[in-house]
Amino acid sequence: MKISRSEDLRLDCQHCPVRHRAICAASDDEEFDKLNAMKFYKSIPAGQAVVLRGEKLDVVASIVSGVATLSKTTVDGRMQITGMLLPSDFIGRPGRDSCEHDISAVTDLTLCCFRRRPFEDLIERASSIRKRLLDITFDELDAARNWMLLLGCLTAREKIVSFLMLVVRRSVLPEDADQPVQIDLPLSREAMASYLGLTIETVSRQMSRLRKDGLIELETARRVIIPDTSRLEAELENAD
Amino acid sequence: MKISRSEDLRLDCQHCPVRHRAICAASDDEEFDKLNAMKFYKSIPAGQAVVLRGEKLDVVASIVSGVATLSKTTVDGRMQITGMLLPSDFIGRPGRDSCEHDISAVTDLTLCCFRRRPFEDLIERASSIRKRLLDITFDELDAARNWMLLLGCLTAREKIVSFLMLVVRRSVLPEDADQPVQIDLPLSREAMASYLGLTIETVSRQMSRLRKDGLIELETARRVIIPDTSRLEAELENAD
DNA sequence: GCGCTGCCTTGATCCATGTCAAGACGAACC
DNA sequence: GGTTCGTCTTGACATGGATCAAGGCAGCGC
Numbered sequence: 001m002k003i004s005r006s007e008d009l010r011l012d013c014q015h016c017p018v019r020h021r022a023i024c025a026a027s028d029d030e031e032f033d034k035l036n037a038m039k040f041y042k043s044i045p046a047g048q049a050v051v052l053r054g055e056k057l058d059v060v061a062s063i064v065s066g067v068a069t070l071s072k073t074t075v076d077g078r079m080q081i082t083g084m085l086l087p088s089d090f091i092g093r094p095g096r097d098s099c100e101h102d103i104s105a106v107t108d109l110t111l112c113c114f115r116r117r118p119f120e121d122l123i124e125r126a127s128s129i130r131k132r133l134l135d136i137t138f139d140e141l142d143a144a145r146n147w148m149l150l151l152g153c154l155t156a157r158e159k160i161v162s163f164l165m166l167v168v169r170r171s172v173l174p175e176d177a178d179q180p181v182q183i184d185l186p187l188s189r190e191a192m193a194s195y196l197g198l199t200i201e202t203v204s205r206q207m208s209r210l211r212k213d214g215l216i217e218l219e220t221a222r223r224v225i226i227p228d229t230s231r232l233e234a235e236l237e238n239a240d
Numbered sequence: 241m242k243i244s245r246s247e248d249l250r251l252d253c254q255h256c257p258v259r260h261r262a263i264c265a266a267s268d269d270e271e272f273d274k275l276n277a278m279k280f281y282k283s284i285p286a287g288q289a290v291v292l293r294g295e296k297l298d299v300v301a302s303i304v305s306g307v308a309t310l311s312k313t314t315v316d317g318r319m320q321i322t323g324m325l326l327p328s329d330f331i332g333r334p335g336r337d338s339c340e341h342d343i344s345a346v347t348d349l350t351l352c353c354f355r356r357r358p359f360e361d362l363i364e365r366a367s368s369i370r371k372r373l374l375d376i377t378f379d380e381l382d383a384a385r386n387w388m389l390l391l392g393c394l395t396a397r398e399k400i401v402s403f404l405m406l407v408v409r410r411s412v413l414p415e416d417a418d419q420p421v422q423i424d425l426p427l428s429r430e431a432m433a434s435y436l437g438l439t440i441e442t443v444s445r446q447m448s449r450l451r452k453d454g455l456i457e458l459e460t461a462r463r464v465i466i467p468d469t470s471r472l473e474a475e476l477e478n479a480d
Numbered sequence: 481g482c483g484c485t486g487c488c489t490t491g492a493t494c495c496a497t498g499t500c501a502a503g504a505c506g507a508a509c510c
Numbered sequence: 511g512g513t514t515c516g517t518c519t520t521g522a523c524a525t526g527g528a529t530c531a532a533g534g535c536a537g538c539g540c
Contacts, residue, residue, distance in 0.1 A: 072389040076478040080392040082385040093378050095371065100382050127364060131335065137377050138333050142340050144384035145322040149312040151391035152320040152437030156527065189488060197392030202527055204489050220536090221488060238316040396497070429518060439498055444519050460506090461518055 013039070016112070021088035022062040023132055031126040038118055042111045050091070050103040050111075057099045058116045060092030066109035067186040071102045071194070081195040082144070084186065086170055090136050094120045106186060151197045159196040160206045161235045164216070168229060181226045182219070189221070253279070261328035262302040262352070263372055271366040278358055282351045290331070290343040290351075297339045298356045300332030306349035307426040311342045311434070321435040322384070324426065326410055330376050334360045346426060391437045399436040400446045401475045404456070408469060421466045422459070429461070 013019060013036045024035050041064070044050055050068060051057050063085055070083035082101060085091065091103060094116065114122075123130040150162055167183050185192070189207075193200040210216045215232050217225040226232055253259060253276045264275050281304070284290055290308060291297050303325055310323035322341060325331065331343060334356065354362075363370040390402055407423050425432070429447075433440045450456045455472050457465040466472055 070385070072385060074389065074393055074478070075476075078393040080389040082388045095375055096378070101385060124367060130370070134374055134377065135335055137374065137381060138336070141377060141381045141384060144381060144388065145310070145312060145341060148322045148384065148388060148391055149314065149320040151388055152434075153314055153318040194392075199528055200488080201490085201529080205527090208489070238314070440518080441499080441520085442497060445497095448519070 016064065018062060018064055018088035018112075022112070023090055023129060023136065024062075026128040026132045027126070028128060031122075031129055034122060034126065035114070035129070038114050038122070039112050040114075042113050044105045044109040044111065046105055046107045046109075048105050050105055050109070051099045053100065053102050054098055056097055057092060058097055059113045060090070060094060060116055060119050061111040061113040063087050063089050063091065064110040064112050067106040068103055068109055069106055069187070069191060069195070071104070073102065079194050080197065081191060082147075083140070084166075084195060086186070090133070090140075092116065094123060094133070106191065156196075156198055156202050156206050157209065158236060158238075159198060160192075160203065160210065161215075161232060163192060163196060164224065164226065165229070165233055165236070168226065177229050181229055183224050183226070185222045185224060256304065256352070258302060258304055258328040258352075263330055263369060263376065264302075266368040266372045267366070268368060271362075271369055274362060274366065275354070275369070278354050278362070279352050282353050284345045284349040284351065286345055286347045286349075288345050290345055290349070291339045293340065293342050294338055296337055297332060298337055299353045300330070300334060300356055300359050301351040301353040303327050303329050303331065304350040304352050307346040308343055308349055309346055309427070309431060309435070311344070312340075313342065319434050320437065321431060322387075323380070324406075324435060326426070330373070330380075332356065334363060334373070346431065396436075396438055396442050396446050397449065398476060399438060400432075400443065400450065401455075401472060403432060403436060404464065404466065405469070405473055405476070408466065417469050421469055423464050423466070425462045425464060 013024070013032065016022075019025070024032060027035060042061070044066075046066075053072070065087055068085040068089075068091075069081045070085060071079055071081045073079045085103070091111070093099070097116065123133060150159055154162065164183070167185060168177065168181060171183055172181050187195060189200050189203050192198075193203045196203065207216070207218065210232075211218055215226070215228075215235065217227065219225055253264070253272065256262075259265070264272060267275060282301070284306075286306075293312070305327055308325040308329075308331075309321045310325060311319055311321045313319045325343070331351070333339070337356065363373060390399055394402065404423070407425060408417065408421060411423055412421050427435060429440050429443050432438075433443045436443065438446075447456070447458065450472075451458055455466070455468075455475065457467065459465055
C-alpha cells in the first residue's frame with residue numbers, strides 16, 4: 001500500500017458501522033480493546049490500487065466504508081473480478097506477506113488496518129478473533145464456489161439477475177425486500193461485465209431486456225428500482 | 241456420510257502417504273499423537289456420494305488416497321464441479337455441521353476422518369494444526385479464485401491446457417517435468433467438462449485438436465503423454 | 481453556448497461453443 | 511465369436527454472446 005495514514009479519521013470502534021460484522025464482531029471486551037489499540041485508518045481514493053498482485057502487503061484490514069474489487073488478470077490483459085469487497089469484508093492473509101491478486105478501490109475507501117505481525121500474534125491468543133477469521137475465510141470460499149457455478153453454468157440474463165439480487169441482499173434489509181426496492185449498483189457496467197464473465201455490451205443489453213420485461217426500472221444507469229424482488233428472483237428458479 | 245468404519249484399513253500415520261502435506265503436516269509429536277489417536281479411516285467406493293448438499297456432516301477428513309469432486313448444481317440440473325479433491329486435500333468445515341456442496345467419490349476413496357467436535361476442541365489448543373487449517377483454507381480460496389479466472393476469461397483450448405497442466409503439477413515431480421511426461425486423467429470427459437464449464441463434446445474436440453497439433457498424445461482416452469510440457473504450457477502464454 | 485470525455489446503449493455481424501445425432505471403441509460378459 | 515453398455519469421438523447445424531461500429535447522454539471546463 002502506497003497510501004499514508006489518514007489523519008482526519010478518528011472513528012471510535014464503538015460507533016463503527018461494521019462493528020458487528022467485521023473481524024471484531026465476536027470479540028469480548030478485552031480482545032476488542034486490543035484491536036482498538038492496534039487499529040489505524042487509511043483512506044484510499046476511488047480508482048486507486050490498494051494492492052497489486054505480488055506486491056508486499058504487511059497489513060490486514062477490514063473495509064469500513066466504500067467498495068473495492070479483487071481481480072486477476074491474464075498475461076494478455078483479460079481481467080476477471082473475483083470478488084466484490086463491501087463494508088465489513090476482510091483484506092489480507094495472515095501468515096503471508098504478499099498478495100495473489102489485485103485489489104482496487106472502486107469508490108473512496110476507508111480501511112481499518114492492522115499491522116500483520118502484531119495481528120498474527122493477537123489471533124494466536126485471541127480465540128474469538130481467530131475463529132471469526134476462519135469463519136470469514138470459509139464463507140469467502142463458499143461464496144467463491146457459488147460464483148464458479150454462476151460463471152460456469154448460468155446464462156447472461158441469469159448472471160445479471162444473480163448480481164442484482166446479490167446487491168439487494170447486501171444493501172436492503174430483509175424486511176424491506178417485499179416492497180419495491182431501490183439499489184445503487186456499486187460497479188460500472190465494465191466492472192459488472194468483468195465480475196460476471198461477460199462483455200460490457202452484453203451486460204447493457206441484458207439490463208435493457210430486464211427493463212423491457214418490466215422486471216427492473218433504470219432511474220439512471222447506476223440506480224435501479226426493482227418493483228418486485230420475488231418476481232426478479234423467480235428468473236433464477238431454473239437455476240440457482 | 242452413510243458409510244461405516246472401515247475395519248480393513250490400519251494405516252500407521254508414520255507411513256501415511258499424505259503425512260507431509262495434509263492437515264497434520266506441521267504438527268509436533270504431541271499434537272501428532274493426538275490426531276493419531278482420534279483418527280479413523282473410511283473407504284468409499286467409486287461413484288458414491290460422500291456428502292450431499294445440506295446434509296449433516298459431523299466429521300472432517302483428509303483424503304489419503306483416491307479422487308473426489310466438489311460440486312454445486314442448479315435447480316434444473318446444470319452442474320459445476322467447483323473443486324477436484326486429491327490426496328492430502330481437506331473435507332469439512334469446523335464450526336459448521338452441514339455442507340454447502342456435494343462431494344462425491346470419483347475413484348475408490350480412503351479418508352482419514354476425525355469427529356468434528358473433538359477436532360474443533362483440538363484445534364483450539366493445537367496451534368500448528370490450527371495454522372495449517374487456516375493456511376489450507378486460504379490456499380483453497382486462492383485456487384478457487386484462480387479457477388474463476390479460468391471460467392470467466394479463458395477459451396476452451398486454454399481451459400483444457402490449464403487442466404492438463406494442473407494434473408501434471410499434482411502428479412509429476414518438478415524435476416521430471418522437462419522430459420516427456422505421462423499422466424492419467426483423474427476425471428472422465430464429462431467431469432472435465434463440468435469442471436471447466438464446457439460440454440463433453442467441446443472437451444473431446446479440443447483434446448483431439450491438441451493431439452493433431454502434436455502437443456499431446458492419447459494412449460487411451462484417459463492416459464495422456466505430453467512430449468514437451470513447456471510447449472504445452474506455452475499455449476497459455478497469452479493467458480494465465 | 482460549445483466541445484470535450486467517459487460511460488452507456490444499440491445495431492449488425494461473426495464465431496466459439498452448445499446442441500443434436502450418429503458412430504466408434506473398449507471392457508465385460510455369455 | 512457376438513452382444514451390450516458406457517464412454518468417447520466426430521460431424522452438421524444452431525445460437526448466445528462476442529466483436530465491431532456508431533451514436534446517445536450527462537458532467538465538466540471553457
